[in-house]
Amino acid sequence: MRFTPRLPRDGINVSQEHPLKEATVLIVGLGAVFALLFILLVWLVDIVLLLVPAEAEARVFSSWDLSSLEVLSDDSRQAPVQELVERLAAHWPESPYEFRVEIMPGDEANAMALPGGLILVTEGLLDQVETENELALVMGHELGHFKHRDHIRRLGRVTVLTIGAAVVSSSAARVSLADTVGNLATRSFGRDDEREADRFGLELVQAEFGHVAGAWKFFERLDASALGIDRVAAYLSTHPGNRDRIDDLRALAAARGWPLDGEPVSLALGLR
Amino acid sequence: MSPESIEVLISLLFPLVLLIGTYLIGTLLERRHFTDLRAREEHFRGFPAITFENLPAGWEATSSDVVQGSVVVSLDYFKRFIAALRALVGGRVKSYEPLLDRARREANLRMIEDATSRGFHAVINVRLETSRMASARGDGKGTAGIEILAYGTAIRLASPPS
Incomplete structure (x- = not known):
């Protein structure tokens, strides 16, 4: 037998495709597919969740476990805020929710609408509002999210993203991209949702006080101090606190003929 | 630009920089290794490293020993991401x-280099084996690398091939 020396052949066990080509195809292709799936899923969850009547939502979430949220359970400021919210909600008689206000510790000014009629207000917000009218607009704004059920839609979006991120990160690249993009997408309600909530809030303020004077003073102060003070940064990170918002409210008040002059009501005793 | 968006930017940029960096370094190293492999394979071209279990007819061995070449490889970040x-x-x-192609060829060459440096004329019964090296992280579920082992029976011939 003869031994014929040969060199190993290149290209049998190694594919000749350029790695960047494969990378591009995979990244673009998978990105497109997942983006599409995500949009589809969010859309489906939106539909399903919006089909759930608000009454059922209120029932399911009435036993919301607050232990995971740091709330100040016996704060003296809870009662006056709760009372204000109930007065505002009285102008929305068909509301299926029983609103519950809880105070959260922290210097940052923020307010949140959570499923089941739960409204979280930070101590920082209560420190920074100066009149009842200002607080009423912020609370009315949160009631507006309930009215349009934005909080439920955000719940759907967050659920889909969390599940998606878990699936991707357990089987594939442990790059924190999914979390990052997810957080960005769900940080706030949409701009239009915020505007609608603002409008509903102002409507409640007008119904309650008979004028809208001083209602958006708090937003104006946020805007003025946005550059310097980071205490308001939290509210701004989940709410668009810019001129547009105030302009929109002003335009709405003008269009509906709501009086801009009136005496703002000072804060309830416990909040001063 | 708020500190938050800078944070987001960094968390997005860092993996991207890592991907590009490891791709460039990985490509350079791979190209150099393939060049090196081809040169050494050309150099040992005439050295028989074959998979027969027994001595081919007409060969007469005067001595024999086990020779082996082993390589441990791991993936770069870019390859891992794509995979x-x-x-x-x-x-x-x-x-x-x-x-893996590089690792197999490198292991094979190291085995041949082991044999030639000890004055053997051929290697028969060449075998390749692969084993996964568990990573110390994640309870050994991860992979730290792959070992490719090439081994065979080196023989010294009574009448060396010309």
Whole structure:
């Protein structure tokens, strides 16, 4: 037998495709597919969740476990805020929710609408509002999210993203991209949702006080101090606190003929 | 620009920089290794390293010993990323192929170098084995690298091939 020396052949066990080509195809292709799936899923969850009547939502979430949220359970400021919210909600008689206000510790000014009629207000917000009218607009704004059920839609979006991120990160690249993009997408309600909530809030303020004077003073102060003070940064990170918002409210008040002059009501005793 | 968006930017940029960096370094190293492999394979071209279990007819061995060459390889970040994406949809994991090809050829060459440096004339019954080296992280579930071992029976011939 003869031994014929040969060199190993290149290209049998190694594919000749350029790695960047494969990378591009995979990244673009998978990105497109997942983006599409995500949009589809969010859309489906939106539909399903919006089909759930608000009454059922209120029932399911009435036993919301607050232990995971740091709330100040016996704060003296809870009662006056709760009372204000109930007065505002009285102008929305068909509301299926029983609103519950809880105070959260922290210097940052923020307010949140959570499923089941739960409204979280930070101590920082209560420190920074100066009149009842200002607080009423912020609370009315949160009631507006309930009215349009934005909080439920955000719940759907967050659920889909969390599940998606878990699936991707357990089987594939442990790059924190999914979390990052997810957080960005769900940080706030949409701009239009915020505007609608603002409008509903102002409507409640007008119904309650008979004028809208001083209602958006708090937003104006946020805007003025946005550059310097980071205490308001939290509210701004989940709410668009810019001129547009105030302009929109002003335009709405003008269009509906709501009086801009009136005496703002000072804060309830416990909040001063 | 708020500190938050800077944070987001950094968390997005860092993996991207890592991907590009490891791709460039990985490509350079791979190209150099393939050049080196071809040169050494050309050099040992005439050295028989064959898979027969027994001595081919007409060969007469005066002595023999076990020779071996072993290589441990690991993936770069870029290849791992692409493979992870590939794993989602399935198919040929092309990004691993050059790496494993390099490792097999390198192990084979090291075995041959072991044999030639000890004055053997051929290696028969050549075998390749692969084993996964568990990573110390994640309870040993991860992979630190792959070892490829080439071994065979080196023989010294009574009448060396010309």
